[in-house]
Amino acid sequence: MEIGAYSFGDTQLNPDGSQRETSEAVRNLFEAIVHADVAGLDYFGIGEHHTTSMPASSPGAIVAAAAAATKQIKLGSAASIISTDDPVRVFQQFATADAISGGGRIEITAGRGSSVETFPLFGYDLGDYDELYAQKLDLLMTINNSAAPEVTWSGSRRPAIADLAVVPRPASGRLPIWLATGGNAGSSARAGQLGLPVSFGIIGGAPHRFAPLAELYRRSAAQAGHAGPEIQVSVAALGLVAPTKQEALERFYPGWRNLNVEMGRLRGWPAPDKRAFLAQADAPGAYYVGDPDEVAERIVHLHGHLGHMRHFLQTDIGGLPHEHLLESITLLAAEVKPRVTRLLSRK
């Protein structure tokens, strides 16, 4: 089982609660990835996000920079909002990072995104939500699956491409392309039908609720004739590891609260409730907040339901002090991962 992290960028806060620079958040993110590589983490994902509190708007640029500065860690987007981007450009950026990395550790995860801010930002029509996603994904897969650099594609939501080169080609011919979903059954079935690996974003409720979705994914893949190593499941979830459970709760809660207050203000929700947080922070809740033993056990428990091959955590939200992110990454790599490996080998 691979253990990893993901981030949307996390703008730090001043003592008075005001936001610091978004550029600092990007530098922190870069530093965290390099740190994760040294610590021995398996994977780091950068999620496209366009807010001042979460400013990782350009996963391709961060992945390229990190590709040059790291040696072993797999890097990817988590996710790229493919509906409102140009798949040619997304592919080129990640294939470029793949070349810089030495090849074989760069991935793309395509998603719709849970909010719709990229539509006005890039000038797309929300009424086209489904068509854009389907067609852009189709183009991305067409480029990736092409045996030659020259690509031919046509659709109604983007100008056609007639036998034009899309370069560079990835070192190993293709990049892993994952499909991200937040638990919509249709999306899980679609990932299977397309033969793409699926990444479940589980941000609330009991994670093992996703077991039927994983089954739907696998059976949809089998029905469409897709077998083999690409049919696999990963899980993205919220969490933080600290030396003790108490420290983990104390470190994660303020940022969780800040993020929920901000979203509540935007969306007209009431202030978040600490009981709701605590309910999610213990098994079988969605937040992997705890000491290394607990987090490892909960990952292994979920594995019994989903059979996933990668579990990765978003830790830096709501202005989490940077050192807490770094320590959580250290513990994930040095303490959680060996425990997960040991527990799984006993099964």
Added chain:
Amino acid sequence: MELGVIGILGAGRVGTAVARQALKAGYRVRIATAKSADEIALLAEIITPGAEAVDAAEAAAADLVVVAVPLHKYRTLRPDLLAGRTVVDAMNYWAQTDGVIADFDDDARGSSEVIQEFLAGARLVKSLNHIGYRELEVDGREAGSADRRALALASDDDDAKAKVAGFIDRLGYDPIDAGPLSAGRLFQPGTAIFNAAHTAEQLRGLLAEANEPALP
């Protein structure tokens, strides 16, 4: 007593949760999307075991139809199929998550009033919109439980409203009549009712408060 057939349009998070909860309550359930029945057969088998995957026309012909499609797709619903039917509108307009949709943003009416205008012949009841899809299968309780959660209903058709009230009750919630369809505005996103879970008494209180004429 033989319970009726529930038709569900939309097999997303809300549609599948309503389907499972209705099956648990003893209803027969038909579920549909804009795709053909065989395209969602496997989905229904695994995600809503016991529900029958059907075409939208067949789901629309059920005794009670729940519409749970993304709001921006409401124009892909078929008014002819829903004419004369008792239809629960579980959809919400929430610009902050769904983006701005002019049909709803430029209109002072509640989203269900706009839907009713489009589904002109349907006997529309707004309900099931102010409970999270994950909560729906967890918060339900036996009738009479002290902590039973309440859900509001708004409709201009009293018979349809009574029918949906019976359905809500069987799903495990106290149905509370909020009044005509326009009263659906009182439990849309952004309102106190939308933002939290309430018992029948609390919900009645909030509705009364919202209905009180503003003091000069």
